[in-house]
Amino acid sequence: MQFTVNIERWNPEAEQGGVHEYTVEGPETSTLLDVLDVIKDTVDGSLTYRKSCRMAVCGSCGMRMDGAAVLACKTPMAPLVEAGRVPVISPMGNLPVVKDLVVDMEPFWDKFRAVKPWLEEDDHPPVKEWRVQQEELDRIMKEALCIQCGCCVSECNSMASDPDFLGPAALAKSARFVGDVRDRDRKGRLEAMNGPHGVWDCTRCYFCNERCPKGVDPRDAIAKIGAEIYSEGMLSDKGARHAQVFDVSTRATGYLLETALVPYTDPIKAMDIKFAMNLAKAGKVPNPLRPHRAKKLDEVRKLHKLLKKQEAELRDQKRAGVSIDREEAGS
Amino acid sequence: MVRHDVVVVGAGLAGMRAAIEASRYGVDVGVVSKLHPTRSHSGAAEGGINAALGNAGEDSPENHTFFTVKGSDYLGDQDAIAVMCAEGPGDIYELEHMGAVFSRMDDGRIAQRPFGAGGAPRTAYASDITGHVLLHVLYEQLVKSGVTVYEEWFALDLVTDGERCVGLTAWDLLHGGVQGIEAGAVIMATGGLGRIYRGTTNAYACTGDGMSMAWRAGVPLKDMEFMQFHPTTLKANGVLITEGCRGEGGYLRNAEGDRFMFNYAPNAGELASRDVVSRSEQTEIDEGRGVDGCVLLDLTHLGARKIMTVLHGSRELAMDYAGVDPIEEPIPVRPGSHYHMGGIDADMWGRTVMPGLYAAGECACVSVHGANRLGGNSLLETIVFGRRSGAAAAQDVRSNGAHAVFSPSAVRVAERRIRQLLYNFDGVRPHVLRDELAETMYENAGIFRTAEKLDRCQNDVSELRERYAGGLGVVIQDKSRTFNSDLIGALELGSMLEMADCLVAGAVARTESRGAHSRLDHPDRDDENWLKHTLTSYDDGGVALGYKPVTITEHQPAVRTY
Numbered sequence: 001m002q003f004t005v006n007i008e009r010w011n012p013e014a015e016q017g018g019v020h021e022y023t024v025e026g027p028e029t030s031t032l033l034d035v036l037d038v039i040k041d042t043v044d045g046s047l048t049y050r051k052s053c054r055m056a057v058c059g060s061c062g063m064r065m066d067g068a069a070v071l072a073c074k075t076p077m078a079p080l081v082e083a084g085r086v087p088v089i090s091p092m093g094n095l096p097v098v099k100d101l102v103v104d105m106e107p108f109w110d111k112f113r114a115v116k117p118w119l120e121e122d123d124h125p126p127v128k129e130w131r132v133q134q135e136e137l138d139r140i141m142k143e144a145l146c147i148q149c150g151c152c153v154s155e156c157n158s159m160a161s162d163p164d165f166l167g168p169a170a171l172a173k174s175a176r177f178v179g180d181v182r183d184r185d186r187k188g189r190l191e192a193m194n195g196p197h198g199v200w201d202c203t204r205c206y207f208c209n210e211r212c213p214k215g216v217d218p219r220d221a222i223a224k225i226g227a228e229i230y231s232e233g234m235l236s237d238k239g240a241r242h243a244q245v246f247d248v249s250t251r252a253t254g255y256l257l258e259t260a261l262v263p264y265t266d267p268i269k270a271m272d273i274k275f276a277m278n279l280a281k282a283g284k285v286p287n288p289l290r291p292h293r294a295k296k297l298d299e300v301r302k303l304h305k306l307l308k309k310q311e312a313e314l315r316d317q318k319r320a321g322v323s324i325d326r327e328e329a330g331s
Numbered sequence: 332m333v334r335h336d337v338v339v340v341g342a343g344l345a346g347m348r349a350a351i352e353a354s355r356y357g358v359d360v361g362v363v364s365k366l367h368p369t370r371s372h373s374g375a376a377e378g379g380i381n382a383a384l385g386n387a388g389e390d391s392p393e394n395h396t397f398f399t400v401k402g403s404d405y406l407g408d409q410d411a412i413a414v415m416c417a418e419g420p421g422d423i424y425e426l427e428h429m430g431a432v433f434s435r436m437d438d439g440r441i442a443q444r445p446f447g448a449g450g451a452p453r454t455a456y457a458s459d460i461t462g463h464v465l466l467h468v469l470y471e472q473l474v475k476s477g478v479t480v481y482e483e484w485f486a487l488d489l490v491t492d493g494e495r496c497v498g499l500t501a502w503d504l505l506h507g508g509v510q511g512i513e514a515g516a517v518i519m520a521t522g523g524l525g526r527i528y529r530g531t532t533n534a535y536a537c538t539g540d541g542m543s544m545a546w547r548a549g550v551p552l553k554d555m556e557f558m559q560f561h562p563t564t565l566k567a568n569g570v571l572i573t574e575g576c577r578g579e580g581g582y583l584r585n586a587e588g589d590r591f592m593f594n595y596a597p598n599a600g601e602l603a604s605r606d607v608v609s610r611s612e613q614t615e616i617d618e619g620r621g622v623d624g625c626v627l628l629d630l631t632h633l634g635a636r637k638i639m640t641v642l643h644g645s646r647e648l649a650m651d652y653a654g655v656d657p658i659e660e661p662i663p664v665r666p667g668s669h670y671h672m673g674g675i676d677a678d679m680w681g682r683t684v685m686p687g688l689y690a691a692g693e694c695a696c697v698s699v700h701g702a703n704r705l706g707g708n709s710l711l712e713t714i715v716f717g718r719r720s721g722a723a724a725a726q727d728v729r730s731n732g733a734h735a736v737f738s739p740s741a742v743r744v745a746e747r748r749i750r751q752l753l754y755n756f757d758g759v760r761p762h763v764l765r766d767e768l769a770e771t772m773y774e775n776a777g778i779f780r781t782a783e784k785l786d787r788c789q790n791d792v793s794e795l796r797e798r799y800a801g802g803l804g805v806v807i808q809d810k811s812r813t814f815n816s817d818l819i820g821a822l823e824l825g826s827m828l829e830m831a832d833c834l835v836a837g838a839v840a841r842t843e844s845r846g847a848h849s850r851l852d853h854p855d856r857d858d859e860n861w862l863k864h865t866l867t868s869y870d871d872g873g874v875a876l877g878y879k880p881v882t883i884t885e886h887q888p889a890v891r892t893y
Binding site for chain 1: 370371375423439474534535536570760807810812813814816
C-alpha cells in the first residue's frame, strides 16, 4: 500500500523547517510509526522522532496528526489512505520543539515531579501485603493506565494560556494517589491541588479525555480531586467556592443564582463596576430581589439528597474497604 | 565529566531497582539510560511476576525452585535459583507497599494465577499490565530517592584502569557530545537483544548494547545461544499476547480446531513450558496444520467479563494490531523471539569477573533461567537481582573508597570515533544490514536449528560484520549533533552484530538439544558432555569459546516432560 504524509520538519542547527511531503510503500497493516520508519530508512535518515515499544505502552511516540495528538504506533494508516486523506504530522503542542517531531519533555516531567508522585507510606519494612479490596483498586486503575506520553498535555487548552497549570497528566497522576487507600497524604495532596495552577484551573474542554490513547480520562481524574477537595470543605480557592455557589443556590432555588456567583466566588472582582456593567448588559445579572425559583423545588432537593447519600455510602464503602491490617502488613 | 559512586546503565526494572537500593546505602547514585526510564521495555511485560506467596494455593520457595530448575532444563545454577525463589515473596510485598496495584483475591490479598510449567498458581499480576505497573512504581520511587538520571544518554564504552571498571562514556542524545562518567562501580542493566531476530516481541531499543559493552571490555558472556521464543505473538508486528491468556484458561488450536498441545505435552497441555509450546506450534505450522503461518489462541469460551477484567490489555492489543476481538474470535498467533536467557556472566550479587562491574536483569546471566525461562520469572529476576546488585555495588564502593582513575583520553577516543562515523559518506544505510541480520537469525538460528543452518548463519553474521566495518561501512545521513537517532541506530546495529556473533558461536558448538536450543541434528539432551555453561569472550574482535560448570545442589538432572 502507498502512504503519503506531510511532515512538519525542524532542524534546530540550521534553524530551518517546513512541511515536506513523503510517499512510501508499506504493508496494509502499517501504523503511522511504521510509515515514519520507512521514510527514515529509505528516504531521509535525518527525520527525527522518538519510538521504542511500538505497542502503545512506552509512551515515546506522541505526536500530532492533523492537529490532534496521537501515539504513532497506535494509529493505523490504511483507513486514511482509503479515505483519501494525506495527514499533516507535527510535534506535540504545549512543549518546546527540539527537532522535527521530538519535543523537550522536561517541562512535562517537572509537573510530574511537582505532585509528589509516590505513595506516602510509613517506613516499617513490609512483612505482608496490605489487604485491599479489588473495588478499591479499580477506582484508580484508569489513572494507573497512564503511560506519561504527553498526548493530553499537548492538547490542553488551559496549559496553552497558563504554562504553569499542573495539567492533565500530572493531575491524573495525583488522583491516582488521592484515590489510593494505602496513601497517607491524601489531605496534603488535596491542599496542593487546591491552590493556583491546580485542579480549578482546568477549563473542562475535555480535549485530554478525547486524545488520551489509553483511556485514562484525565479530566475525570481532575473532577475526582475537585470533588474530594469540596467534600473536605476546603473552600479557600475561588474554584472551590465557585462550585459551592452551584451547590448552595441550586439547593435553595433549584436554579443558579447568577447574582451570587461572582460575589461569592471572588468578592474583589464583584467590586469591579465595569465588569458588572458588562455582565448586566449581556443579561447575566437578573434581579437579585426576585430570584428564579424552580417549580418543583422539592424534586431538585430530592436529587441533592440522593447525591449526598450516594456520596456518603461511597465514603463508608471506602472506609470498609481499607481493611488494611497494619499489624500484619507493616509491623 | 560527571562523577557518582555508583552508576547504573539502563533504567528498566532491574536498573531502577538497583539504583533505589544503592541509594539506600547513602552512596551517590547516577542512572544513565538511552531512553527515559518509563520508556523501558520492562513496561511491556504483561502477565505477571512469580513468587511463592501461597495466596491462591499451596506453594513454597522450594517448590518454585524445583519447577524453575526443571524449566531451565537443568542448566540453571541451583544456588542462585534458590536465592531468587526464597527472596521473591519479600520483594513482592515491598513492591506492593511502594504502591503497585496488584490484582486482588476476595480477601484483599494479592491474586495469583498459574503460568506455564510453574506447578502452582504463583504468578502475581496487575491485570495484564504488570510490567507497566511495576515500571511506573519504581520510577516513582526513583524520583522520590532523588537519584540523578541522565535520560537519553546512549552508553558507548566501559572505561577501565586496566583492572577495575572506573566508569563509562556516553553520547548525550539531546545535546550531542560525548560525556565521561566516572564511577566507583558500574551496574549494567540494559536489557535484551530480541531485535536481532525478525518477528520479535521486543521493543526497538532491545539491541544488546550493554552486553556488547561488557564483552568488548573483556567480560565473558554466558549461555548466549539460549533465546526464548514466546508461543503467542501477533503476526503483523510480533507484539506479545501474554501467557496469562493460557493461565486464565485459553486454548491453542490448529487449523482443524484441535487443541494440539496435548499431543506434545499430555499433562500440561497449553501450560507446558514456553520452549515446548513454541516447538509444538512450529511443528503444527510446518506440517500444514497452521492458519496462514499461525495457530489460534482461543479465548472465546472465557467470556467477555473475564477478558475485559483480567485480560483487558491483550484484547486491546489484539484489536489494534490483529484486527481481532478475542471475545468474538480466536487470535492468530505464532512463536516469536522474546527473551534472551544468556548475558553478562554474573554471580548472585551481580558481580562480574571485572572488579567494579555488576550486571542485573536480562542483560545479565546469573543463570536462574538456564536453557529456558519460565513465564513470570523475568520480572522477579529484575527485582531480586537488581536489588542485590545495587546493595553489592554500594557496599563495594563504601569499602573500597578509593577514587577511580578515569583517563580523559577515553572521552577523546569516543569523540573521534563518533566524528568518523558521522563524516563517513561511503557505504550502505544501517537498515540494510539490520534487516539482513534479522532475517538470517530468524531463518537459521530460530526455534529449530541444525549444523548446516547455523553455519550459514555464522557466515552471514561475519559477512555482515565485515560490511559494517566497525561502523565505517554504513552511512549516517543525519549529520547534526542534536537528537541524532540515525547515529544511535548505527551504533545499535554494531551491538546487534556482535551479540549475534556470540549467540551463533555458542549455538554452533552446542551439539545437543536443551531447553530453547533445539538442534534437529542432535535432538537429545547430552548431560555427559553439555551440562555446562557456554562462555563467549572477546578475542581480537572475534569470539572465543569457553565453558564453566553448572551449580547443582539438590535436583539431579532428570528427564523433562510436561
